[in-house]
Amino acid sequence: MSENLTRAARAAAEREDSAPVSARTSRAAPATRSTSARQTAATLAGPSAATVLAPATEPPATESPANVPDLARRIANEVGAVMKGKDGAVWAAITTLLAGGHILLEDVPGVGKTTLASALARSLDAGVRRIQFTSDMLPTDVTGLSIYDQDTRDFRFHPGPVFTNIVVGDEINRATPKTQSALLEAMEERSVTIDGTTHRLPDLFSVVATQNPHDMEGTFPLPEAQRDRFMTRISLGYPSTDAEMAMLTARSSLRGPLTTPVASIAEVVHAQQEVARVHLSDEVARYLVTVVAGTRTHAGIALGGSPRAGLHLAAMARARAAMGGRDYVVPDDVALLAGTALTHRLVPRGRFASLQDEYQTAAAIVAELVARTPVR
DSSP states (O other), rough: HHHHHHHHHHHHHHOOOOSOOOOSSSSHHHHHHHHHHHHHHHHSSSSOOOOSSSHHHHHHHOGSTTTTHHHHHHHHHHTTTTTOOOOHHHHHHHHHHHTTOOEEEEEEETSSSHHHHHHHHHHSSSEEEEEOOOOTOOOOOEEEEEEEEEETTEEEEEOTTTSSSSEEEETGSSOOHHHHHGGGHHHHHHEEETTEEEEOSSSEEEEEEOOOTTTTTTOOOOOOHHHTTTTTTEOOOOOOHHHHHHHHHHHHTOSSSSSOOOOHHHHHHHHHHHHHBOOOOOHHHHHHHHHHHHHHHHEEEOOOOOOHHHHHHHHHHHHHHHTTSSSOOOOHHHHHHHHHHHGGGGGESSSSSSSSHHHHHHHHHHHHHHHHHOOO
């Protein structure tokens, strides 16, 4: 390992921001890292993201010009008050938001997917539009359309609900593939083209979509191209008994919005800019690329991670580093987030009974790749 990576690992150890993967240079490090990485990757990529992605330390507020750690904690506290016992999912969603990505929440009905999406959106003092996807929706119901104005004798563009800061797409896989594809350009290019005219979306733009498992009645599986545009896929799972009791107590007399704004658009955009400036060394980048490339040659994978998958994983690693008060990425950031960022993009070989089985298979393969990839 090079001098830069060694110095970064030593600094991380001194800050006691220890995570399951060791970045030390000793010969025993790979074995220790592999065991813990397998456990954390399986947990994060599996049915319930229970592992908390929050940084273990409390860095001084002056370490980050945008005060990214404080911003992340403010949002986490506000959303966590609603999502009882789902700290891992909450921090994964916040990491994705600060990385500038889109979130796919998948699980069975009634476990809080829409609640998490709405709570995250409402914790920001930003524009929020909710789209309830159904099978009879048209692409123009999402993007907007041009309507002839008799007064001006010209077509006038009427923006659709996608023209906002946070789009909450509820049950996205209940819409037909044609309607689902209306989000493709918006999610990747941050723009919408209607009748040959391109309309730019706001600087802060994120899609938080929910979907039910595709084997449920009336659903259309998202195509691989659209799944690849989501930076992360998060599954909530059923709450624990204590968490469910706390949820019932907290919600029994609740009226009005679930959350109140604790962050402005300017704060989030500034934080995203700070995240983009976090240093990713050549050694850590090579480690990340090796993990992603391993999904393309693995015997159990028919379709591996794309270059976009590597870009998304790097962005999330930068966001986690900034949330921990660091201006550099360590291998721990990559290993902890690999399952969350890669699992939904992989297509295992053979047929499985449901998407859940496919995700579990993909999660196990990602955990295996993380465990056997050395940090050089």
